[in-house]
Amino acid sequence: MTSHYDHAQVQEFWQYVWERDDVYALDSDAEDPTYVLGMFPYTSGTLHMGHIRNYAITDAYSRYRRMQGDDVLHPMGWDAFGLPAENAAVERKTDPESWTQACIRRMREELETMGFGYDWSREITTCEPDYYRWNQWLFEQLYEAGLVEYEAATVNWCPDCETVLADAQVVERADEHGESSDRGSSDDGTRVCWRCETPVGRRELDQWFFTITDYAEELYDGLDDLAGWPEGVREIQRNWIGRQEGARIGFDVAVDGEATGNGGDRAVDVFSTRPETVYGATYLAVSPGHDLARELADEDDRVAEYVDAVRDQDPDEVGFAGVETDATASHPLTGDELPVYVAGYVLEDVGTGAVMGVPGHNERDHAFALEHDLPIERVVVPEDGAGTDGESDATTGGSDGETAETIPYTGEGTLAGSGEYDGLDSETARDRIVADRDALEEDVTYRLRDWLISRQRYWGTPIPVVHCDDCGRVLVPEEELPVELPEFVQTTGNPLDAAEEWKQTTCPECGGPAERETDTMDTFVDSSWYFLRFLSPQLEDAPFDTELADEWLPVDVYVGGEEHAILHLLYTRFFTRALADLGLLDRREPIAELRSQGTVLYDGEKMSSSKGNVVAPQEYGAETTRLFVLSAAHPEQDFEWTANNVRGAYDLQQTLYGMATDFVEEGDTRLERRAHDEYLAREIDRTIAAVTEEYDRFRFHRAATEIQELARLLRRYREYDRPHGEVYRRGLLTLAAMISPMAPHLGEELWNKLRGEGLVVAADWPEPERDVAAYQRERRLVDRTLEDVRDIVDVADIDEPEGIELVVAREWKYRAAELVERTAADDDGTRAVDVESVVDRVLEGDDTDVDRGTVAAFVGDVLGRDGGPDGGRELAADRELALLKRATWLVVDEFDADVTVRRATDDDELGAKARPGKPAIHIR
Ligand SMILES: [Zn+2]
Ligand SMILES: [Zn+2]
Numbered sequence: 001m002t003s004h005y006d007h008a009q010v011q012e013f014w015q016y017v018w019e020r021d022d023v024y025a026l027d028s029d030a031e032d033p034t035y036v037l038g039m040f041p042y043t044s045g046t047l048h049m050g051h052i053r054n055y056a057i058t059d060a061y062s063r064y065r066r067m068q069g070d071d072v073l074h075p076m077g078w079d080a081f082g083l084p085a086e087n088a089a090v091e092r093k094t095d096p097e098s099w100t101q102a103c104i105r106r107m108r109e110e111l112e113t114m115g116f117g118y119d120w121s122r123e124i125t126t127c128e129p130d131y132y133r134w135n136q137w138l139f140e141q142l143y144e145a146g147l148v149e150y151e152a153a154t155v156n157w158c159p160d161c162e163t164v165l166a167d168a169q170v171v172e173r174a175d176e177h178g179e180s181s182d183r184g185s186s187d188d189g190t191r192v193c194w195r196c197e198t199p200v201g202r203r204e205l206d207q208w209f210f211t212i213t214d215y216a217e218e219l220y221d222g223l224d225d226l227a228g229w230p231e232g233v234r235e236i237q238r239n240w241i242g243r244q245e246g247a248r249i250g251f252d253v254a255v256d257g258e259a260t261g262n263g264g265d266r267a268v269d270v271f272s273t274r275p276e277t278v279y280g281a282t283y284l285a286v287s288p289g290h291d292l293a294r295e296l297a298d299e300d301d302r303v304a305e306y307v308d309a310v311r312d313q314d315p316d317e318v319g320f321a322g323v324e325t326d327a328t329a330s331h332p333l334t335g336d337e338l339p340v341y342v343a344g345y346v347l348e349d350v351g352t353g354a355v356m357g358v359p360g361h362n363e364r365d366h367a368f369a370l371e372h373d374l375p376i377e378r379v380v381v382p383e384d385g386a387g388t389d390g391e392s393d394a395t396t397g398g399s400d401g402e403t404a405e406t407i408p409y410t411g412e413g414t415l416a417g418s419g420e421y422d423g424l425d426s427e428t429a430r431d432r433i434v435a436d437r438d439a440l441e442e443d444v445t446y447r448l449r450d451w452l453i454s455r456q457r458y459w460g461t462p463i464p465v466v467h468c469d470d471c472g473r474v475l476v477p478e479e480e481l482p483v484e485l486p487e488f489v490q491t492t493g494n495p496l497d498a499a500e501e502w503k504q505t506t507c508p509e510c511g512g513p514a515e516r517e518t519d520t521m522d523t524f525v526d527s528s529w530y531f532l533r534f535l536s537p538q539l540e541d542a543p544f545d546t547e548l549a550d551e552w553l554p555v556d557v558y559v560g561g562e563e564h565a566i567l568h569l570l571y572t573r574f575f576t577r578a579l580a581d582l583g584l585l586d587r588r589e590p591i592a593e594l595r596s597q598g599t600v601l602y603d604g605e606k607m608s609s610s611k612g613n614v615v616a617p618q619e620y621g622a623e624t625t626r627l628f629v630l631s632a633a634h635p636e637q638d639f640e641w642t643a644n645n646v647r648g649a650y651d652l653q654q655t656l657y658g659m660a661t662d663f664v665e666e667g668d669t670r671l672e673r674r675a676h677d678e679y680l681a682r683e684i685d686r687t688i689a690a691v692t693e694e695y696d697r698f699r700f701h702r703a704a705t706e707i708q709e710l711a712r713l714l715r716r717y718r719e720y721d722r723p724h725g726e727v728y729r730r731g732l733l734t735l736a737a738m739i740s741p742m743a744p745h746l747g748e749e750l751w752n753k754l755r756g757e758g759l760v761v762a763a764d765w766p767e768p769e770r771d772v773a774a775y776q777r778e779r780r781l782v783d784r785t786l787e788d789v790r791d792i793v794d795v796a797d798i799d800e801p802e803g804i805e806l807v808v809a810r811e812w813k814y815r816a817a818e819l820v821e822r823t824a825a826d827d828d829g830t831r832a833v834d835v836e837s838v839v840d841r842v843l844e845g846d847d848t849d850v851d852r853g854t855v856a857a858f859v860g861d862v863l864g865r866d867g868g869p870d871g872g873r874e875l876a877a878d879r880e881l882a883l884l885k886r887a888t889w890l891v892v893d894e895f896d897a898d899v900t901v902r903r904a905t906d907d908d909e910l911g912a913k914a915r916p917g918k919p920a921i922h923i924r
Helices: 007-021 049-067 083-091 096-113 129-144 212-225 231-241 275-280 291-299 301-312 363-372 402-406 426-436 546-552 568-581 622-631 643-666 675-696 700-720 725-739 744-753 775-795 811-826 835-844 852-865 877-895
Strands: 034-038 148-158 163-165 170-172 191-193 201-210 243-255 264-272 283-286 322-330 337-343 354-357 440-446 465-468 472-475 504-506 513-516 555-561 591-597 600-602 803-808 898-903 920-923
Touching (some): 007 622, 049 591, 049 622, 212 243, 212 568, 231 568, 231 591, 291 322, 622 744, 700 877, 811 877
Antiparallel strands (some): 148 163, 148 201, 322 337, 465 472
16 A cells, blocks of 8 residues: 555545535625735746745635634636737637637636646636626726816837836836936836837827726825735835925916917916026026917917927937027016926926926926027025035026036035025925915825726726717616627737727717627726626626625735736725715725735746746646745745755655554554653644744744654654554644645545545634643743753763753742742833842742852842843743653653653752753753
8 A cells, every 4th residue: 555645646536525525615695704816927828937826825824714703705817818818819810709718718727737726716807798798897987977077198019919007007227227206207227018018109099098097096095005915016006106395486487479469478377396486587488288388389380399399209319409488487486587498398287287397497497408509507505515616606606607517416405596585495495485475285196107008909897888979978777787898900000990880880979870889898897897797797787795795805815926016906995985976885994904925036036938937837747846935935925936845745644644544554553641642742732833823924934843843843853752542643634734824635645544534625713722822832842952952962972871860940030030020020121129129929839948148149130131121031940840741752762861850849959950841951
């Protein structure tokens, strides 16, 4: 008979049993189940190691919570829309639907092979009409609530993907030094498509937006309360939302418009984070899309030409070109007349779309001023004068201000050239100028832009709108939803645009001819609310059950890659808030605890098919793979995939399997209980306590180590003596239960061999039989004592010790140590211990026939030794003695010597050296 665990042989059987018993199904009557969710996969073809790690984490945690008695919601679905499916379909001469369904079949099979326990009755697929109809329905609700806009906008355009990109889908190419700027101008770095890395261009198109900016403040402030989220992710969101405090400053602009009669005064507001530099403003610049620019373009061909040119320009080419206009601005504080420019480096949708140019204190304004020969004035002088050569003539203009020309000063300092504010530090000046002057008003802006959801592609949710010449944009009536996709046709442009028959429709309002909107929604819309659909996936009259959502949300634990910090995780928070405002939800935050998972590396690099360093999940067997990815590192850390380390996960399974098999087959056990059985029984308790703590804290790698150590101890116990049947079996059953969340097939196999009750997947999580509050201290005492014995044997160079004596301190010492400890605690960490009174109280005990001097010396010793607040905390006197007696067998086993453990007596020279937590040791 073999005691080799062959996963391939048992996996089908256990999977069949789990399915037969429907062990992962969650009853809809469940009260507030624990909701554990892994980010659902994009249907790209096969699962990769990142998926496996992600889902191994959620699966282990779900199983653990279920064994703890929770109802658990652990669903799975498919993020199935998106451009890659369209590309793959074209490549393979098929259509996105067939391709996607084939991917889903394959990936589902892979998930099942891994033995992940999902409630498949709740499976959702975003490309199916019964899912995406609710995208359309939600779009219409948001539209009616004023959260959808349709407007001409200059947008990011990927020429390769032939579609627009949201701001968050444009990335700075890594080799460029794209510094973050507080005014969002087109900076230095190359902006490329997140998906294909083609440099992104600009286009002006009519587009659909969700006005996520309405929630900027709330989304920003809410981050502070997300205690269950990694600080790193919160910080990324904070930066993305980009809250900026500053002031809005009004400039009066005089427009000379004789020809058309459009002349006169305008007010142009700018936003500045540094209003104290307002005296350094030497020009005003507006973006090409600003109302003023459009107005001036009507009057002035040069302006019109420039505005047109910028519109088609790649953001990288815009640079610091610009055009001076005939308009002039009046400085709100000095009344000076300033030139007005239209400049491409000022972005329309950032701040107010206009800036006051302060070249002395802003890098981009400075670059612009150099290019257009504008005055550069320095109105904030560094405190230490560094870099200014004591330059105090802050109003030095243009060519003779050597320092100001070469480096703009962006730090804090002292004001100069700023009238009555001269001599103030910048912070004080900032507050005072804003408070004093009517033209300046305190303001906050956010860098966050509205969410562009239009995509000119086929494989997405059709936007449920028709365009009518008479009625304009009209929503498709609710009862006509879903607007289903037409059949796929291959074209160079947008297939929906080419689907003439589909496109031509009648207007729901006037019944006249109308055309369907041909844009589809960004697939991030699908994933912004999918966690709600899992609650009631078959619901036919609403996207989700509001009552259930209020009871079951938030998602208790959400696990996925950190790369989703700004797109998916921000949109999800926005959607939840918007749904709450529509009255569809109580909650405003969808996710209580977020866990980012680290990367699986191979040769130091992220596994990726383009690098050819991919390890397929099946290569090492499902269970070895999942056990390895969990035991290799903390879920949030990256780790290296090495065959050697995988071996460790494989060996652990074989060890456990071999132990259970041997026990069942040989069954040679004892009935009477001895001291070392007690030790083992308690160590099982201690391991349960430790593993429970590690599972609770998502430290699966440490749980695996604990399990391994208990297995090692059990083996040693069995070799030391014939095992006590009941104690040993309990040890093995405990191992089976504790490994099962990470290696469920093995868990069932062990459980079954050992005749555990029912299935381990449905078993109760093991409980300690006795109090384990002090388990860490108990382990520490045994470990430390063993180390001390080893040290003495080493140092004294004893070949084969004959006898080892462990002597535990007398009881009065524990009392003394405890009194010292208690006093220290009373005094809040400061150790103002009254030695005399401690000695008095120790001497009250009737076991204490020692002299006062000995007690005082010991108290002094405790005080000197245990500086920290935790120093004195040891086990009680009799507990220490009992524990060491139970652990004797470990010393006997290791040194093969007679071992005695006893309490110190009067006139005991050896015993006098013992302290609480540190027995005296004598070796012959
Ligand atoms: Zn692209
Ligand atoms: Zn109409």
